[in-house]
Amino acid sequence: MARAAVVGADMTRFGVHDRPMQELFGEAALGALADAGVEPGEVEALYFGNAMGGQTENDTHLGPKVASHVGMAGIPVQRYEDACATSANAFKNAVEAVEGGVHDVVLVGGVERCTPGVGKDTAEMTRIFASASHRQYEQPTGITFPGVFALFTKRHMHEHGTTEEQLAHVAVKNHGNGALNPKAHFGKQTTVEEALEGPIVADPFRLMDCCPFSDGASAVILVSDDLADSFDAPVDVGGVGHATDVVPLADKEVPHVTQAARDAAAQAYEQADTSAGGMDFAEVHDCFTGAEVLASEALGLIEDGQGGFAAAEGRTARDGEIPINPSGGLKAKGHPIGATGTGQLVELTTQLRGDAGERQIDGAERAVAHNLGGDAATTVVTVMEVRG
Amino acid sequence: MARAAVVGADMTRFGVHDRPMQELFGEAALGALADAGVEPGEVEALYFGNAMGGQTENDTHLGPKVASHVGMAGIPVQRYEDACATSANAFKNAVEAVEGGVHDVVLVGGVERCTPGVGKDTAEMTRIFASASHRQYEQPTGITFPGVFALFTKRHMHEHGTTEEQLAHVAVKNHGNGALNPKAHFGKQTTVEEALEGPIVADPFRLMDCCPFSDGASAVILVSDDLADSFDAPVDVGGVGHATDVVPLADKEVPHVTQAARDAAAQAYEQADTSAGGMDFAEVHDCFTGAEVLASEALGLIEDGQGGFAAAEGRTARDGEIPINPSGGLKAKGHPIGATGTGQLVELTTQLRGDAGERQIDGAERAVAHNLGGDAATTVVTVMEVRG
Amino acid sequence: MTDRGSGRASGIDADRLTHEAWSEAVREGDLRGQRCGDCDAVQGTPKAACPHCGSTALETVELSTEGVVYTETTVNVPPLGVDERGYQVAVVDLGDARLMARLEGERAEIGDRVVLSGYDEDDDGYVTPRFERQ
Amino acid sequence: MTDRGSGRASGIDADRLTHEAWSEAVREGDLRGQRCGDCDAVQGTPKAACPHCGSTALETVELSTEGVVYTETTVNVPPLGVDERGYQVAVVDLGDARLMARLEGERAEIGDRVVLSGYDEDDDGYVTPRFERQ
Numbered sequence A, B: 001m002a003r004a005a006v007v008g009a010d011m012t013r014f015g016v017h018d019r020p021m022q023e024l025f026g027e028a029a030l031g032a033l034a035d036a037g038v039e040p041g042e043v044e045a046l047y048f049g050n051a052m053g054g055q056t057e058n059d060t061h062l063g064p065k066v067a068s069h070v071g072m073a074g075i076p077v078q079r080y081e082d083a084c085a086t087s088a089n090a091f092k093n094a095v096e097a098v099e100g101g102v103h104d105v106v107l108v109g110g111v112e113r114c115t116p117g118v119g120k121d122t123a124e125m126t127r128i129f130a131s132a133s134h135r136q137y138e139q140p141t142g143i144t145f146p147g148v149f150a151l152f153t154k155r156h157m158h159e160h161g162t163t164e165e166q167l168a169h170v171a172v173k174n175h176g177n178g179a180l181n182p183k184a185h186f187g188k189q190t191t192v193e194e195a196l197e198g199p200i201v202a203d204p205f206r207l208m209d210c211c212p213f214s215d216g217a218s219a220v221i222l223v224s225d226d227l228a229d230s231f232d233a234p235v236d237v238g239g240v241g242h243a244t245d246v247v248p249l250a251d252k253e254v255p256h257v258t259q260a261a262r263d264a265a266a267q268a269y270e271q272a273d274t275s276a277g278g279m280d281f282a283e284v285h286d287c288f289t290g291a292e293v294l295a296s297e298a299l300g301l302i303e304d305g306q307g308g309f310a311a312a313e314g315r316t317a318r319d320g321e322i323p324i325n326p327s328g329g330l331k332a333k334g335h336p337i338g339a340t341g342t343g344q345l346v347e348l349t350t351q352l353r354g355d356a357g358e359r360q361i362d363g364a365e366r367a368v369a370h371n372l373g374g375d376a377a378t379t380v381v382t383v384m385e386v387r388g
Numbered sequence C, D: 001m002t003d004r005g006s007g008r009a010s011g012i013d014a015d016r017l018t019h020e021a022w023s024e025a026v027r028e029g030d031l032r033g034q035r036c037g038d039c040d041a042v043q044g045t046p047k048a049a050c051p052h053c054g055s056t057a058l059e060t061v062e063l064s065t066e067g068v069v070y071t072e073t074t075v076n077v078p079p080l081g082v083d084e085r086g087y088q089v090a091v092v093d094l095g096d097a098r099l100m101a102r103l104e105g106e107r108a109e110i111g112d113r114v115v116l117s118g119y120d121e122d123d124d125g126y127v128t129p130r131f132e133r134q
């Protein structure tokens, strides 16, 4: 039995948009409703993610604003913020509510605007992103988010021999996948040489190791297991794991193992009665190339220490043993913070329905999504599968 | 049967604090744990509220930060933001999780810093508070939060004859109650004359009609109905209603009826198998004196249109027919945004245990809390009662 | 199920009133709203679906530029970004719909007739209608 | 149940290391951490309970001012508020605990020995230790 099922999914193109957040969210939400064949008036609750609208646009209490915009004023609405894991956390709470019988049909999604359209330059946005680091014990060092994952990745390189060239292979793979995704921020392939020539953001990361600032929205319609059969193309939610880790990162036992991801994955696999070996592909949180390496290991998809080698050898390519980020990932698909988590679930839904077109993973029946927040201190792992 | 039970509750003094948010939250959380006799390691999840840490202090992803601080790293943590209804919304989700069997023992609470200690002056804080208004269709008018509730209140005065003097009576009552609450921001009584001499903030509201900017934290330990009997002093959660309304406020059918409060109250009363008449007292969201008038009517405690008259006649005083805000309310107890919702539940718990000292409502057995966000477009109403 | 492979933005209706079109109208001295084809409710600001009944059948309509003050306040403690104090903000009832707006000139009370007289623009370029007593 | 009527702040332990005391030590060239009385884990920054076992039995301890670089990066794209680029940030292993800090002077690699050499203070007055190669 599934915990719940996704019966509709949609997203805006991730990229640069010059529209207010409610209009971006409206596009994704109405698309997901149309996909499910559900009317706004049938939705019982909204689980909504937005990470930084207060900081970027002085826009908070967005839950009722977007609910009003999509014809759902009145229903209970809750906004989540857990840094980059914002909408996956909204999804987890929605799954619990649907499974527990609180609601039968809910809308889950998120929106974010991070591009210069909000009026902030790179330094301002870099400071806003850094707000997820510890205010007293990390931000005063001048650490940035590329810097946080650089700290993890350099230690991984030191312990396991991971190389900058291997990291470049992650970027090349994800840009290649993104080029096949019409909703992706970047539609252009790149090369290892090009990636290794980019300017350094926070060593070892060069420009091409970093995901872009994106605008966008994503949404899914989630229903109870009982109701799912009355829809055209339900995709089951087998498990959702959610764990946290110590902040600040210096107090984590071994920062680069990203323990929260391991704990959340163990929960998700157990709920779905499966294991890493049962996954046909994965969408992981590659905010930086090194983050994909760590995630591939934390999810048990690649042996510990081998994440970089696996990427370079094509083991995580679309035609490899375990395709990672067929959508292009955050790296190429884009990373509108609050929309990223449910954006991954849109990709899982699309692939598991066999609707992913050129980037389709043939015969995919079960997949995992990994969405992290901050220095991976929040991680949500979701297993979805073709309805049995 | 109760939906869940509160077995521990505590709060910092609301007022001016010069400590980081995690330390404020730590004081409330450890106090609630001690009150319940629960160890940090026994808590299974944290439902956390903070409204504006990103805007005030560039501090987000606070869930894992505060969880780490109070010895709970690892457990699932979710941060809510629903403007001033932030921690009541966290509480509602926690009640659903406990009732649904997802968790048996959870921590719910919130923290906020709004005083000049965060480095923002009145104009900056006024803009941050205004972020809950519609970014495109309300903020450009220069509307402020006193202004939003002034719009509601002036219409109420127009339709029902509510007077500025009646509003002053709300302030006087709440300051009188707050003077008996050692955790309150203001410990001083005031008079109608004094209130009516204050400078106008947004007419009809003068300084004494407005709650202060406060720092503070509050927390409760929530357990399942089954587990509650193994604790010393459980207080039952009979019902939690949660509804939203249209934003922007001009599109609401009758803005000043605060329809979301009426809908949420109806849900809460029905769940608890009671009605407004069954309440022995109420904690309502008196961010402005006019807001208490509207709330007293929306909750069904006072006849529509009579809220101002009732306050002036003492019907809502501590010794009146339906005491409102015996804690002092937001007006005198203070309003550290993300801590306000669970702060009301701390007062309900304290009163229903008979532990409220000088401000105790004699024989109180059942009470209601009303926490709203934004222009009341989010409202959460909670009914708590002495465990049967 | 819609054809999701096409990259078509299924949530976008090209005719639906947007913030951009609403703002453009305000700049030109016009007010645009939306009438719901199902419940007939009219909204003063753009949405993707009717907030009252959830219908997506929204028709863009011209709103009257004259109305009466539904409620009002004078703001004496402004937010950062507003360089004046003592300005009046109102909800104006245009008959079919209501709008929040600035009032300029002679102070207006609830029930007073007002007429669109211009617009204000904030630091981020967002516009809001301005009314004055008739 | 504790005596809640007293107004006593039951969550405050007067001896527990606070951000204020930690910062004061950094300013004076000292590093303070907390040792857990139950699981013996040491943390480099103040908490109200042990993040590993939940115990509130935390003893304030003096941390070594010498250590080795556990990991490091050089930040070339700084956040607003930092007026330089190309600065090095590291996690320094002090033996009992680790700390995030700035590295100054000659660039240090993972495994290099470093010693506390001062502190930085940001726009809001928050301090962070500064280390240099030994």
Ligand SMILES: [Zn+2]
Residues within 6 Å of the ligand: C036, C037, C038, C039, C040, C041, C050, C051, C052, C053, C054, C055
């Ligand atoms: Zn309608």
Ligand SMILES: [Zn+2]
Residues within 6 Å of the ligand: D036, D037, D038, D039, D040, D041, D050, D051, D052, D053, D054, D055
């Ligand atoms: Zn310990």
